[in-house]
Amino acid sequence: GIQVEQSPPDLILQEGANSTLRCNFSDSVNNLQWFHQNPWGQLINLFYIPSGTKQNGRLSATTVATERYSLLYISSSQTTDSGVYFCAVLESGGYQKVTFGTGTKLQVIP
Amino acid sequence: DAGVTQSPTHLIKTRGQQVTLRCSPKSGHDTVSWYQQALGQGPQFIFQYYEEEERQRGNFPDRFSGHQFPNYSSELNVNALLLGDSALYLCATQPGPNTGELFFGEGSRLTVL
Numbered sequence: 001g002i003q004v005e006q007s008p009p010d011l012i013l014q015e016g017a018n019s020t021l022r023c024n025f026s027d028s029v030n031n032l033q034w035f036h037q038n039p040w041g042q043l044i045n046l047f048y049i050p051s052g053t054k055q056n057g058r059l060s061a062t063t064v065a066t067e068r069y070s071l072l073y074i075s076s077s078q079t080t081d082s083g084v085y086f087c088a089v090l091e092s093g094g095y096q097k098v099t100f101g102t103g104t105k106l107q108v109i110p
Numbered sequence: 111d112a113g114v115t116q117s118p119t120h121l122i123k124t125r126g127q128q129v130t131l132r133c134s135p136k137s138g139h140d141t142v143s144w145y146q147q148a149l150g151q152g153p154q155f156i157f158q159y160y161e162e163e164e165r166q167r168g169n170f171p172d173r174f175s176g177h178q179f180p181n182y183s184s185e186l187n188v189n190a191l192l193l194g195d196s197a198l199y200l201c202a203t204q205p206g207p208n209t210g211e212l213f214f215g216e217g218s219r220l221t222v223l
Binding site: 030031033035040041042043045048086088090096097098099100101102103 | 143145147152153154155158166168198200202208209210211212213214216217219
């Protein structure tokens with residue numbers, strides 16, 4: 001099956017700093033999403049981005065499907081950005097499952 | 111527009127018991143998937159239901175079974191519970207089996223004693 005790796009696994013930021021999270025995948029995909037999991041376990045949709053670039057406030061994402069990676073940018077980080085960030089991909093062809101990456105645990109300190 | 115709803119939110123069972131978890135999809139969604147998330151891990155795919163049939167299955171034993179109803183809602187059943195089944199169980203829905211954005215419910219946190 002498809003392999004999805006995220007880096008870095010852990011990240012500590014000072015409030016106000018910027019960061020880039022990376023997601024690499026091993027095969028072609030139909031869909032790619034970024035999620036933020038809050039401390040209560042809720043997976044919050046950030047971006048649905050199989051290709052191209054999107055922005056939503058302080059967050060933006062870019063997926064280069066031909067090179068099999070996606071990037072999530074967080075600017076001017078806030079303590080509420082803390083949590084775990086997952087990318088999730090849907091493999092191409094037939095009935096396919098969504099595979100989650102290994103996650104990046106972000107802690108933003110005041 | 112109601113999102114994905116799951117019940118119960120928390121439950122405690124003992125080894126050997128059986129549990130049923132429920133999921134109602136987001137409006138307009140007909141495909142339901144279930145995931146298990148152990149502490150400190152990413153969600154692991156259990157299975158996907160579309161048109162009331164299991165379409166895809168992850169690496170989970172037959173103790174894990176499911177059902178989808180004509181109104182697209184779904185149940186996850188786990189028999190003969192083990193301590194290792196303690197986890198957050200997440201339901202996700204989408205507007206088709208191979209398309210569209212995935213939306214998750216808040217999860218059902220199962221503790222097996």
